[in-house]
Amino acid sequence: MTPSAPAYLRIVRTSGWYDLIVTAGFATPWTYALVHRLLSAGGEAAGLGAMPALTPMQTLYANLMGSVVVVWSVLRVVRPLPLHGLLDGAARVLFSLGQAYALAHGGPPVLWPFLVVEVSFGIAQLAPWLRTQAAVTGRESVRRS
Template sequence: MWTSTQYRRVVKGSAWYDLIVTAAFATPWSFALLHGALSGLSQALDLPGELPVFEPMHMLMANLLGSIVCVWAVLRIRDPQQVFGRYDAVGRFLFATWQLYALLHGASSLLVVFLIFELAWSVVQVLPVRMPSRASPLPQGTV
């Protein structure tokens, strides 16, 4: 169970993770570099699954994803509200579902690393948050 302050740190931490991981998806130029690096890594490790060449529509989808996730991350960094953490957890469970679907249909097994992080951030953001006590202590000297 998290305290409210701890939970805000979790929300902010997940947002920083998102910003760092998805910033390269936000533009065609940065994504081309990232795609090349991931392709090279996948080949060097001889991983199963495919990391296909991206056509313009694929690139558009990657850039839209990167752009909106970066905006969502900055919002949570600036204002890590509990409700944002709960919505983020739902989004991450959805992302994890589609990542698993892609893996089962031949996507590069590099995706497993991202799937693990999505599930981990999902779980920590659905854990309960302890509400602060509304009872105020009695002033000293009163019985």
């Protein structure tokens, strides 16, 4: 699959829908308080532990992240482009690093399912670009020989 293939653009759009659904509740203080309670209850029910206590700074950072991701998600849902997949894949690498760091330093285990999805969408969106780059590099090496 190449980054310009319709199947790739479906992945970009699907990742946008996933992000929109998962992060819309983070965009405002009121919705984040509800999401925080739901994540804590779900984490406890699944044996993954509760979220840390809600603080104004945590809410601020959740709202900043939520509002930016909501806008970025809508762009990918409405107008998925190959470049959007490349950039989203790069963002998922950064998000995955942050989640892995949090988990390695005592973050709530409820992050694990989200980390799995981040890594999966990251691979799905970056792999076609890496294969395309490898093919171009291989063709250039052959021409130089």
